[in-house]
Amino acid sequence: MVKNAHGHTVDLLGEAIVAGRYREGGIIPPEPILGEELGVSRTVVREAIKALAAKGLVVTGPKVGSRVLPQDVWNWFDPDVITWQARVGLTPEFLRDLQDLRRVVEPAAVRLAAERATAEDIDEIESAYDGMKSAIENGGDYVTHDLRFHHGLLRAARNRMLTQMSKALNALLRTSFEISTTRSNGPALSLPMHRAVLDAVIAHDGAKAERSVLKLIDGARADIEAVLGSRRRLPRLSRPPPRLKAVAGTAADIHPGSRSR
Structure with missing residues (x-):
């Protein structure tokens, strides 16, 4: 099934986190930078970050951005998280x-x-x-x-x-x-x-x-x-x-x- 811009962005960012391109405890680039890199709007990036937070991969807060959480708090029953892990190795x-x-x-x-x-x-x-x-x-x-x-x-x-x-x-x-x-x-x-x-x-x-x-x-x-x-x-x-x-x-x-x- 072909995913829309939101689903595709969630996949790209989720896989990047699971692959370690964004390190545990590290801050994900701000919405404008991610939007430019991925070719999507800030709104799409914002909604994708919310989806990743719901899966336990990141936590967001005012003035601190989005921070990658430790693997042991990720939702390992989420099929997307499992699929990303399987894809990256x-x-x-x-x-x-x-x-x-x-x-x-x-x-x-x-x-x-x-x-x-x-x-x-x-x-x-x-x-x-x-x-x-x-x-x-x-x-x-x-x-x-x-x-x-x-x-x-x-x-x-x-x-x-x-x-x-x-x-x-x-x-x-x-x-x-x-x-x-x-x-x-x-x-x-x-x-x-x-x-x-x-x-x-x-x-x-x-x-x-x-x-x-x-x-x-x-x-x-x-x-x-x-x-x-x-x-x-x-x-x-x-x-x-x-x-x-x-x-x-x-x-x-x-x-x-x-x-x-």
Whole structure:
């Protein structure tokens, strides 16, 4: 979606702050200078600064201008903040915080999903799983279907706060999933783990669903730690998501223990 001048200005300034071009505790240039640099009016700059303040990146005050706040007070549940971080480059601290968050939130949510999922919920998660499987076997967009799978689980928990959280977690989860796709056979190796979670939800077995999703999350953590340990440059969030190449044979051929519909 093409953003208007306001949205574009928020993106430019937000990304500059997250990238460190405006340092913590430093003062952002005044509105007239920013407006000239970015080719927008002072009003657009002023509204953009207000948006950044609402996201916790800056604080403004009379006669002191706009000052960049420390990272630990930024709103890390804001999708824009996550997207800016992913664009400028992921950090080990960011990725480890993400994995800790997943380990706290998802197991409890999946247990609730196993207890409360409707037939429509299960159909949606099954459809997402089929999309993941097809992307592995035939090539295509795996990440989008992986996101659908996890969002479906959170929605199936039938908890309004978790449903809202799923929107905020979108960019967070995508960073993890894109890293997993950089690992050799990463998606194919995780597919049976997704199937185990889904089967437990279908069986309405909350304890098994919780154990299965923990195994899945810990597998993602291992992928991330392997990437961090390799000392390769961490990937940036791509847009659109990367597409897998088709593999010889089916996912079930590669992983005989997995079960498809």
